[in-house]
Amino acid sequence: MNTLFLPPSPGPTRRGVLRAAGAGSALLTLAACRSAVSHSESDEVGASAAPRRGGTLTVAHGVDFTPALLFSQSSMSLPQRLVFNTLTRYDDDLRPQPELAESWEVSPDGTTVTLRLRRGVTYHDGRPFTADDVVFAVENLQTPERSAQLRSTAEAVTALDKRGDHELTLTLAHPVGNLFDLFEFMIIPDRNTVEEALTGDRLVGTGPFRFDGWRPGSLLTFSRNDSYWQSGRPYLDGVEIRVITQTDSLLSSLRTGQSQLSLGVVGRDAATLKDDPQFTITTYTTGNGCSYVGANTAVRPTNDKTVRQAIAWALDRERIVEQAYGGFALASAAPWPESSPVFTEDNRTHYRHDPDRARELLRQAGATDISLPLGYSASPGNTVIAEMVQYDLEQVGIRTELQPYDPANAQRRLISQEMPALWTMNHGFAQVTPSTLAVSAYPFNEAHNTSRFQSAEYTGLVQDAWRRADPLDEEALDLYQRIADVLLDEAFIIDIAVLDIVQVARADVRGVTLNKFNYLTLDDAFLA
The missing domain is CATH 3.90.76.10 (Dipeptide-binding Protein; Domain 1)
Known part of the structure; x- marks a missing residue:
């Protein structure tokens, strides 16, 4: 051993x-x-x-x-x-x-x-x-x-x-x-x-805080676990998590002192606080989240790879990063952060903002007069992303109708493959072992992904990469890049940006x- x-x-x-x-x-x-x-x-x-x-x-x-x-x-x-x-x-x-x-x-x-x-x-x-x-x-x-x-x-x-x-x-x-x-x-x-x-009635663990109660849509409360196995921890007597679904209210809650901490402030709003001595802004840049557009490959016209590639060329990632995220993100056509062995500049910039190329691809696909639903999770910040995606697609001739879902419903739809032709959300799992993304994240899962995309090549590459005892030898690295090649070419998930956690x-x-x-x-x- x-x-x-x-x-x-x-x-x-x-x-x-x-x-x-x-x-x-x-x-x-x-x-x-x-x-x-x-x-x-x-x-x-x-x-x-x-x-x-x-x-x-x-x-x-x-x-x-x-x-x-x-x-x-x-x-x-x-x-x-x-x-x-x-x-x-x-x-x-x-x-x-x-x-x-x-x-x-x-x-x-x-x-x-x-x-x-x-x-x-x-x-x-x-x-x-x-x-x-x-x-x-x-x-x-x-x-x-x-x-x-x-x-x-x-x-x-x-x-x-x-x-x-x-x-x-x-x-x-x-x-x-x-x-x-x-x-x-x-x-x-x-x-x-x-x-x-x-059911949320009782949470019992070994962690630093005991669960006291949950008022749905409002508040979760926790108190110090005096028998915690880490001696002297935790220092806090208690924790309250206040549910505040409106972006403006989230920021106001911090400014007025009603709350002391948040990880849900939109980057562009957080940027307004960076010179305020009342606040500390910390960014985690290891890639525990990416914004993306998903495409349902089981319906027309997003069953056509050429249409999906056109969408990928239509997105102005740099504009989205600056205006929606306040610079707290990395514009990227691929899901992996810079810390990942899969990251390359070629992968990141595989798709750039090129409306003319997008229009040409739509013409080649015979996709004209397109009108599609665009679903999204209506949590703070996601609405503005959906609207910016809608604008970019409109510039190349794709009209979209926004369909907001509450976060729990969006997650349910994601798991059960009930998303419309297009949707935009965030995904995780690119920040850990590279094979985890394609065997674990709902949008990418090789066997049962939200897009209903199936490929013997993709499945084979993912399984081979996942089953390696050494996930960083030369063969593993080659497999990861081949997985990236399939993802970029098939474009059933179209990444926008690797997000900083703010x-x-x-x-x-x-x-x-x-x-x-x-x-x-x-x-x-x-x-x-």
């Missing part, structure tokens, strides 16, 4: 591989170009401020909690890490660090993983955390009804063998390069109350972080 848990590296690496000694298996590690860049000098003050116990942090969020989506990653996932823990957590270089798993070993062929679990951890109701809870968490994600994007990775686990209460071995059907993506994605719920969790906080808020799946982490947060 080869130990894959190593202490953090002394400094960041651009592209690294965490290798098992003497073995070819590896865990992908990527360096963030900038994991967090602050636009306020108040960060320097915060760095020297000593943690202080007490107080309630009020978070303004643009979408409501959706209990039915508890085990999937979406814009409703913000509270997950308050109540629950995960097995591991990536650092900025995608090196897994301990959480509920203290250490781990992977066999040379990549088909078994032994986890040693943290002792002394209890659920909020006092029940001890054991290996049975990890067994349940994996089997829970294997259930199709959970709509978990990483279900394919969970399903690769064919056996879970306990060795007492705090050690177990996972046997895999084949190597999977994104196993530690699963370990960070998968919250570990209380197996006795999971059905109550799915965190706006009052100047007295310290220690807030996110994990790679956008779960808000407040273990070390405090009010200075």
Whole structure:
């Protein structure tokens, strides 16, 4: 067996591989170009401020909690890490660090993983955390009804063998390069109350805060877990998440002090606060979100690849980045951030703003007098993107009718393949192991994507890339580029921009972080 848990590296690496000694298996590690860049000098003050116990942090969020989506990653996932823990957590270089798993070993062929679990951890109701809870968490994600994007990775686990209460071995059907993506994605719920969790009545975990209650459309409240396994944490007495769906109201809530933190402020609005000493603006630029236009390949005329390519040429990505995101994004025709081994400048600029070329492609396709529905998730900021896409398409002769969906309905439509000819939303999963995007994200899933796109070539490439024990060897990198070639050519998902996650906080808020799946982490947060 080869130990894959190593202490953090002394400094960041651009592209690294965490290798098992003497073995070819590896865990992908990527360096963030900038994991967090602050636009306020108040960060320097915060760095020297000593943690202080007490107080309630009020978070303004643009979408409501959706209990039915508890085990999937979406814009409703913000509270997950308050109540629950995960097995591991990536650092900025995608090196897994301990959480509920203290250490781990992977066999040379990549088909078994032994986890040693943290002792002394209890659920909020006092029940001890054991290996049975990890067994349940994996089997829970294997259930199709959970709509978990990483279900394919969970399903690769064919056996879970306990060795007492705090050690177990996972046997895999084949190597999977994104196993530690699963370990960070998968919250570990209380197996006795999971059905109550799915209705929002009761959330029981091992996390830093206890769930107190939820008023749909309004408020979620949490209180300090005094029995948390991290000694002295959390510092906060409580957390409130206020649901504020209007963009203007979200910004106003911060300005007036009604809320102290938000990760939902639109980039162009956040830019207006960057010189205000009352606020600290932090941007996470590792690519945990991309805006895109999706095309339904089962209906006319978007079943024609030439029409989809015309749409890709019609979009003015640079204008959208500047006007809609205030510069807090990277215009890109491909989904991967600069920190990814798949990123290339050629991929990023494969489609540029070229209305004449778009019109010519539509002419070649015989697509004239086109009028199409354009669906979108009506959360803060998404309306303006839909309107800008509508304008760009109109310039090349494609009329669109905007169809707003509330965020929960948009997510349901995405999962169940009920989107119209065109839609625009955000997707994730390009920020972790490259194969995860195409086996896990609903818009890209090779077996069951929202666009209803099917291709034996695409499926073969994705499966080959995903089943590699070493996700960063030369063959893997070649497979990733070939996947990128298919995505760009087929254009069933037309990426617009890799988004920065913009965190706006009052100047007295310290220690807030996110994990790679956008779960808000407040273990070390405090009010200075």
